[in-house]
Amino acid sequence: MTESGFFASVDDVVDRLAARGYLASAAVATTVFLADRLGRPLLVEGPAGVGKTELARAVSAATGSRLVRLQCYEGVDEARALYEWNHAKQLLRITAGRDEGWEAARADIFTEEFLLARPLLTAITGDEPTVLLVDEVDKADVEVEGLLLEVLGDFQVTVPELGTIVAKRKPFTVLTSNATRDLSDALRRRCLFLHIDFPDAELEQRIVRTKVPGVDEALAASLVRVVGALRAMELRKAPSVAETVDWARTLLALGADTLDDDLVRQSLGVIVKHQDDVTRVRDRLNLSEAGR
Amino acid sequence: MSLPSRLVELVSALRGHGVAVGSSETVDAAAVAGVLGLADRERLRAGLAAALLRGEGQRPVFDAVFDVCFPLGVGSPELARDQDWDLDRLRDELVAALADDDGDAVGRLAGIAVEAFGRYGGGFSAYEALERVRPQTLVARVLAESGGGGGGFTDRLERDEVRRRVESFREAVRTEARRRTAEARGRQRVLEHAVAPSADRVDFLVANRKQLAELRRAVQPLARKLATRLAARRRRANRGHIDIRRTLRRSLSTGGVPIHLAHRRRSPARPEIVLVCDLSGSVAGFANFTMLLVQALRDQFSKIRVFGFIDTVDEITHLVHTGAANPDSLGARVHSEATLSTWDGHSDYGRAFRHFAAHHADAIGPRTSVLILGDARTNGADPELAVLRDLLAPARHAHWLNPERTALWSTGDSEADRYATVVPMHECRNTRQLTTLVGKLLPT
């Protein structure tokens, strides 16, 4: 089994991700490089919309590898995450071969042909370089962590009827979490840990200008400053990078080149969603009432 | 000092501050240092954090420890050595650096501040340096220097931005003072005593103003986390009840075999919650934090009522509700607008419970969960156990959260052990314990 071996250096990570539109901070680039070098899964934690999912996509794009994604949700189970037998097809096969004995039929229906591979199994089979994204692990039940530990431990899966399937290539693995619950220590210990927070102003401006090329530098700088101020306000939901980008698009669509009270008041809904938050922001930013 | 021994020192200091670092993490850290080398300090910091930390809450401790074990430089800063620094000159340059938002310059000036004004008893003191430089008094000058912006929309943000820059100067001074003291008096000493505990382990009862402000900022993220946890628990509690009719109907598609179970959907009434908080000086920080947290969780409850007391009870629900918008002044408003004390400002639990029973007993009914917050130090007065027992009898649940360590419960004028015979009492000294308790105790 070989390590992914995607990147030559931390700078290489920075450059190749940037070529795919992902601007990595020093911490992000360093940790991605280490995960690649040491062959360890990367656990990425942080608030919604700071680019956790996007990071896995960018690594796959930058390295030309296939992306296999397991989206977690409450109730996701082994049959959805790992594999299940295709019962319908098995039934058909049994009814089709009525004359043969049960032994023969059984030998036949428990073969790979009747196996439905789910993301975790898919990711360790095949020869292509692979990025495995286990997205929003914190949404899955605790039992799924046990499953992940097994698979991420030695990158092999045992199917009782078939035997053990061992990965030929270790996938580059990214787990993401919004930290809505604490993951088990065992799972954390398997992984390198990366917390992505809201980017600093300089990086966020670059992200905005990469994603929305029409926005000029001064406008990008001002809107990033406003978003920074909102994040310091202890809102129920602080605006994320995704919202900064949306806001920039909106302002561009409105033909704006500088911020003013009217514009901010009209477009505030793009970055602040809760009514409580809107009230607080209007108050703290001294946004004058409409028509005054 | 060699790299391995530096790493060992880093790891044992982390352990000393409650960060669980195992031997496999230590091996990982060594591998990280091997791959990255020492050339780029910030990359090394990020890499070691990735190998050693298991949560962002551990980060401030890690950073402080890293800065001592892998110091930015040796000795006094270059600029401080060959120039004469008086206070006026330092403050002038600091104003210019803050106005330009020049982070490097701010960092250099922090080094000079510690060297020139922070000497204290054979080591260096951030407190001493900051008392002399008084950066917080420079805000107006910085604003004037940066010309108040260009008259655009963002001018109104400037004051807060400058305050944040001042705060980062203060932080840089603290880091620099630890580095210099470690040189002068040994790293071990600094690692043990000068690194602040992580925010979720700061004792409510000894938290200083800055730490309390930091705790208040943690309320919203914590509430979001708890809300998700409570919602998940509620959904799970509802699972497991199988709806026979819908299961059979579904089984039609699988030849009558009930493969896909249908679960009964029950929408349980959300619980009501009543907080009864000791707001006397000794425990007010803890009570304020908990009130804000419960308020932030309001979507989880059908109703929240908050009562405060010292020796008299008054309902403060409306103050907590409006106070959530400006948590810093909540305490002051509660004390100026509610009647909590008619005597001498010392808590009297017995009297407060009697008063509650006489005036607000109807607040507690069969759907209510009651949380009592306080240290049970009733200054020698009758605890009125029977009154409390009767008061809580109709409630669905009742718990008492005590910010004192269990070992102190039977000491002095604490009636904690006796109250604990009437209502389950839990030690709740920091946000870490509070989070666990709230997640566990709150009904769903």
Ligand SMILES: Nc1ncnc2c1ncn2[C@@H]1O[C@H](COP(=O)(O)OP(=O)(O)O)[C@@H](O)[C@H]1O
């Ligand atoms: N460092 C970054 N470089 C480029 N785009 C980014 C970056 N961080 C966030 N984004 C943008 O933010 C959006 C939200 O990111 P996403 O990965 O969905 O967030 P998360 O998974 O953390 O909730 C993405 O569409 C991406 O355009």
Ligand SMILES: [Mg+2]
């Ligand atoms: Mg995502």
